[in-house]
Ligand code: NAD
């Protein structure tokens with residue numbers, strides 16, 4: 273029995289993500305929470321002929337508490353998306369408070385649930401979540417994940433396009449660092465199976481992976497950012513987390529984690545000097561079992577990208593930590 277909860281379930285990501293969770297045979301209960309429209313989304317999904325029982329909640333009548341009680345996994349795509357010309361950091365003002373409030377709800381109602389944060393800026397919202405959980409004395413770094421899967425999905429797709437492979441799923445591309453522009457660092461040299469990318473295409477490929485989000489924001493012309501590809505990527509990550517609760521082994525997912533609390537994380541922290549960083553993580557029954565360290569094997573050019581990443585990422589992390597420290 274797995275109860276999955278989506279916070280921000282009526283939004284552009286929330287709806288298709290909830291659809292994928294409703295369609296999953298691994299989910300027995302699906303609980304949807306948003307500040308608007310969840311009764312309608314829940315009614316709609318509840319007609320789908322799969323076993324998961326769907327319920328929808330609004331803030332009134334203790335809706336957040338009811339949505340979260342007994343949750344095994346909580347996925348959070350709540351918050352505003354970018355418009356053309358905005359950075360993810362521009363979303364901080366509004367989304368920091370939204371994430372802080374929702375994490376407080378998790379601390380009070382389901383502190384042992386796995387928490388998957390999609391809301392941007394991920395580089396800051398995950399540190400916010402960690403600090404709120406810490407304040408509530410229930411922070412377990414093995415259960416808190418920043419979802420960076422979309423960067424990996426894009427890397428798989430764009431690498432496939434360049435090498436002329438029709439099925440992007442054949443490739444594993446480690447993408448490390450954070451989730452915004454130059455904090456996103458694809459380690460193309462460690463792509464499996466190995467690929468040869470023409471040297472005149474490498475810089476363009478790296479830029480496209482780093483700024484893939486902008487491509488979608490521009491194409492949508494003010495109507496939001498990636499939603500469908502994010503639902504795909506978020507579901508893929510959520511499904512992996514649900515699978516480990518069912519005893520499945522050997523699952524590795526790149527994700528933005530608090531390094532000090534996860535085995536192997538110290539090795540990454542020694543290289544980056546940062547408390548939070550996305551690396552491929554081996555999942556186990558309790559969540560993040562071991563952080564892999566692909567940084568030592570990075571090429572000189574990739575190490576240069578990691579250096580650039582560190583500057584921006586350290587500021588984003590500090591901003592999140594300070595936000596919680598400054599609030600009551
Ligand atoms: P959206 O505006 O379509 O949906 C967001 C939903 O959040 C809305 O339904 C809104 O009502 C809800 N919401 C707002 N405040 C809430 C609260 N306090 N509690 C519960 N729900 C609340 O936006 P979207 O396109 O779904 O994007 C959501 C977030 O995901 C944005 O911050 C976006 O930048 C981010 N995002 C992250 C990634 C990633 O790779 N991590 C990818 C795409 C988008």
Ligand code: LMR
Pocket residue numbers: 353354360392422451484485486488489497498
């Ligand atoms: C993405 O990478 O698509 C998301 O972070 C949304 C955005 O703002 O680009």
